[in-house]
Amino acid sequence: MDLQLPKSEYPRVVIIGGGFGGIELAKRLKNKPFQVVMLDKHNYHTFQPLLYQVATGGLEADSIAFPLRKIFKGQKNLIFRVAKVTEINAAKNSVITDIGDISYDHLVIATGSTSNFFGNTEIEQNSMPMKSIPEALDLRSLILQNFEKSLIETDIDQKSALLNFVVVGGGPTGVETSGAIAELKKHVIPNDYPEMDLNQVNIYLVENSPELLGPMSPQAQVKSKEFLTEMGVRVMNETRVLGYDGFKLTLQDKAPILSSTVIWSAGVKGQVIPGLDLAEVVRGGRLKTDTQNLIVGYHNIYAIGDVASIIDEETPNGHPGVAPVAIQQGHHLAKNLINLIENKPLEKFKYFDKGSMATVGRNKAVVDIGKIRFQGVFAWFTWMFVHLMTLVGFRNKIIVFVNWLWSYFSYDRGTRLIIRTFAKDRSVDYRTEAPQVKDQISH
Amino acid sequence: MDLQLPKSEYPRVVIIGGGFGGIELAKRLKNKPFQVVMLDKHNYHTFQPLLYQVATGGLEADSIAFPLRKIFKGQKNLIFRVAKVTEINAAKNSVITDIGDISYDHLVIATGSTSNFFGNTEIEQNSMPMKSIPEALDLRSLILQNFEKSLIETDIDQKSALLNFVVVGGGPTGVETSGAIAELKKHVIPNDYPEMDLNQVNIYLVENSPELLGPMSPQAQVKSKEFLTEMGVRVMNETRVLGYDGFKLTLQDKAPILSSTVIWSAGVKGQVIPGLDLAEVVRGGRLKTDTQNLIVGYHNIYAIGDVASIIDEETPNGHPGVAPVAIQQGHHLAKNLINLIENKPLEKFKYFDKGSMATVGRNKAVVDIGKIRFQGVFAWFTWMFVHLMTLVGFRNKIIVFVNWLWSYFSYDRGTRLIIRTFAKDRSVDYRTEAPQVKDQISH
Numbered sequence: 001m002d003l004q005l006p007k008s009e010y011p012r013v014v015i016i017g018g019g020f021g022g023i024e025l026a027k028r029l030k031n032k033p034f035q036v037v038m039l040d041k042h043n044y045h046t047f048q049p050l051l052y053q054v055a056t057g058g059l060e061a062d063s064i065a066f067p068l069r070k071i072f073k074g075q076k077n078l079i080f081r082v083a084k085v086t087e088i089n090a091a092k093n094s095v096i097t098d099i100g101d102i103s104y105d106h107l108v109i110a111t112g113s114t115s116n117f118f119g120n121t122e123i124e125q126n127s128m129p130m131k132s133i134p135e136a137l138d139l140r141s142l143i144l145q146n147f148e149k150s151l152i153e154t155d156i157d158q159k160s161a162l163l164n165f166v167v168v169g170g171g172p173t174g175v176e177t178s179g180a181i182a183e184l185k186k187h188v189i190p191n192d193y194p195e196m197d198l199n200q201v202n203i204y205l206v207e208n209s210p211e212l213l214g215p216m217s218p219q220a221q222v223k224s225k226e227f228l229t230e231m232g233v234r235v236m237n238e239t240r241v242l243g244y245d246g247f248k249l250t251l252q253d254k255a256p257i258l259s260s261t262v263i264w265s266a267g268v269k270g271q272v273i274p275g276l277d278l279a280e281v282v283r284g285g286r287l288k289t290d291t292q293n294l295i296v297g298y299h300n301i302y303a304i305g306d307v308a309s310i311i312d313e314e315t316p317n318g319h320p321g322v323a324p325v326a327i328q329q330g331h332h333l334a335k336n337l338i339n340l341i342e343n344k345p346l347e348k349f350k351y352f353d354k355g356s357m358a359t360v361g362r363n364k365a366v367v368d369i370g371k372i373r374f375q376g377v378f379a380w381f382t383w384m385f386v387h388l389m390t391l392v393g394f395r396n397k398i399i400v401f402v403n404w405l406w407s408y409f410s411y412d413r414g415t416r417l418i419i420r421t422f423a424k425d426r427s428v429d430y431r432t433e434a435p436q437v438k439d440q441i442s443h
Numbered sequence: 444m445d446l447q448l449p450k451s452e453y454p455r456v457v458i459i460g461g462g463f464g465g466i467e468l469a470k471r472l473k474n475k476p477f478q479v480v481m482l483d484k485h486n487y488h489t490f491q492p493l494l495y496q497v498a499t500g501g502l503e504a505d506s507i508a509f510p511l512r513k514i515f516k517g518q519k520n521l522i523f524r525v526a527k528v529t530e531i532n533a534a535k536n537s538v539i540t541d542i543g544d545i546s547y548d549h550l551v552i553a554t555g556s557t558s559n560f561f562g563n564t565e566i567e568q569n570s571m572p573m574k575s576i577p578e579a580l581d582l583r584s585l586i587l588q589n590f591e592k593s594l595i596e597t598d599i600d601q602k603s604a605l606l607n608f609v610v611v612g613g614g615p616t617g618v619e620t621s622g623a624i625a626e627l628k629k630h631v632i633p634n635d636y637p638e639m640d641l642n643q644v645n646i647y648l649v650e651n652s653p654e655l656l657g658p659m660s661p662q663a664q665v666k667s668k669e670f671l672t673e674m675g676v677r678v679m680n681e682t683r684v685l686g687y688d689g690f691k692l693t694l695q696d697k698a699p700i701l702s703s704t705v706i707w708s709a710g711v712k713g714q715v716i717p718g719l720d721l722a723e724v725v726r727g728g729r730l731k732t733d734t735q736n737l738i739v740g741y742h743n744i745y746a747i748g749d750v751a752s753i754i755d756e757e758t759p760n761g762h763p764g765v766a767p768v769a770i771q772q773g774h775h776l777a778k779n780l781i782n783l784i785e786n787k788p789l790e791k792f793k794y795f796d797k798g799s800m801a802t803v804g805r806n807k808a809v810v811d812i813g814k815i816r817f818q819g820v821f822a823w824f825t826w827m828f829v830h831l832m833t834l835v836g837f838r839n840k841i842i843v844f845v846n847w848l849w850s851y852f853s854y855d856r857g858t859r860l861i862i863r864t865f866a867k868d869r870s871v872d873y874r875t876e877a878p879q880v881k882d883q884i885s886h
Contacts (some may be wrong), residue, residue, distance in 0.1 A: 003595060004595075004597065006638070042860075042861065043587060043591065043859070043860065043861050044859075044860045044861070044862075060503040060504075060505040060506070060842075061503075061860070061862055062503040062858035062860055062862075063503065065860050065862075067635070067859040067860065069634075069635040069636070069859075070634070070635065070855075070859070073634045073635070074634075076637075079638075081591075081594070081595070082591045082861075099595050100595070133860070133862055134862060137862070144486060148486065148524075148525045151524070152446060152447075152524070152542050152543070154447065191512075191513070191516045191517075192510065192512040192513065192516070193512070194519075195449070195522075395846075395849045395853070395855075398845055398849070399503075399842060399845060399846070402841055402842060402845055403838075403842070406838045406841070410838070412513075412838075414505065414838050414842075415505035416486070416487075416510040416512075416513070417485075417486065417487045417504065417505055417508050417510065417576070418485065418486050418487070418525075419487075419504055419505075419508075419576055419577060419580070
């Protein structure tokens, strides 16, 4: 059945996903002759670069997320709906959602990426992804629950599993997360858990390749590893994860690690929606598009951001899955859609690489901007400044800034509440919320 | 099986509950010859007076909760455990918990109160309580989910139910909550939901008795009703709720109200733990104690705060269930426990009433301090000041202050994310988080 939407004389652009790309595109179409329909399964935008700080108790979830309706406040040609798109019916020019079918003149897929477990369901079942706010909150609860459990655990193996934290994947997320857990160990545990033996708390960063931060400069790669090692993280390069049953992490040619907390940041894949010709899905599960972001084989279905991959002689592997690419593609597609109705020629997307950076911990970050590379305190302040500026919402900027100031001077992390059911089986735990448990039992 | 705890030469005081009373007592026993064991099912203290602001998007959950371990940082004679006490075995001087049995020399029950549905299971099943952080977050999600649902609802009755918000109970919580929802309607809906017809959004405050804020002064009662009415809340005094099936709220001698959101703040009862002689449970499900907070019939089991009721010629109905009573009883009991081991006579508890206050909305509050009564802007600032000062944690004070400043000048509410599964059946909803749903199904 069709979803009732306000009528409009203008062609309808349906955007699936309120991430960096979708938001940029929708905003650029403000006051243009389009009816813009934005769909997202959440009612908020997530600032993914700071998810790891939510997961490690540094920030409130609410301060890195922003209500999508607020972003489009006053944009008369935009309609927002919380909806989950289940299928695309390209023949009918409509998308099938859980709140009804929605027809489109132009469809833009901006669904982003999700954790890639490379088909290993055992790891998928037992490890913690960190791609959404609920996942970050679940991880925060799990880390804290395992601290609490370790105090009452009498079995030695079980206890060490509770105190071994493993991050898989040496990209920015992995580096930042393992660094943040190392800071929890250094600054929070001694105060909160005087009974705990710090020597029993181990943080591992496991990476397949010989270096960390793959796409970054050798200087950044070396320095980040140095920083992490100083902070007590056991960096294990050239280490391949074979499996994880929730207790034992098995590695290729290496001794297994007992751990109740394995954080999976080893890869992402595009969140592709059923209904499209999947022959055009390329490396990383991304939708192959031309330089106008048009999905190969379709004339009015576009893809931007992480879910898309412009395969071109200049970019045989597409662009990196980072926010600036999504934002620039959103901006570029808006221009092309306007060109389209003005019968102007479409432009080719050109990515302007502003550089990349990753933070490791207090006063420790690495920055590459073109040929300029620097690491350490100044890099750290640069990282914080850039993230504060790109964070959506003035209130969020203030709250995050206050939290960072607070943490900087107090060496403390503000938010350490176990406030939600841990979503996997281990969630059936006395520390979870009664209503949740009741609810689960009642099913 | 007994829980292993660090040995101590001193008598053990087991405190159940990290609320206002339990915390005050535990802190006062710092450096005293006791081993203090604090048990709570959460790892954080909840500042209940501001829960309604979390439920209505004004504050982050993390800024009104505080990690219990942080409160007792550096208190060497205190052990904290996250544990749920299932039973008290008075004969054996031990409490049975889900992490093992714990013996005590002195037991203090400071479990506080929970929503009282007066035995009406239908209302309990379908209405929203607001006594804990998870409940407040669930309520926030429900309110926002119902706004979203109303946009796609075609059935007229269903739609009006989604836009009718009913608060049952005219105490401070009911007054503050209905006022906060009225402000959401006035300041947030017009921006976020331009499609919505404000005339269809109704807020009801239903109260059994002829006035609001029962225990407060006539001036406060009259003025709060005036404020709420100005703000567009339909205040229904002398209205008795008979039942609520999740859709229709039935009232005695009055037309029913269709509503998907009924918030229950009509009463509380003590959170009594099984195992005690329940003959001594008095009005409001509270444990009857003597003026030394000793539960009648026991020589080493005390109760303080909401769960306790000192029945005395001076206080035939016990003291009100408010934070100051709990704090003063915690302080007083600490003194008595010290007197006990110093063989000094025990003192009788005397409550010093600092007055009471309630906020209705922007620039609108009512304050009674002894014979001094005032309402309006100054009362509102007084209310904010008192709450900021009593809020636990410096960081929390700053964050809350920043949020309040922000809301004051922007007329906005900071946090409007639907971030958790709504805990009742309606939770099985496309807007809830995938992992949660998956989890529930997998059970």
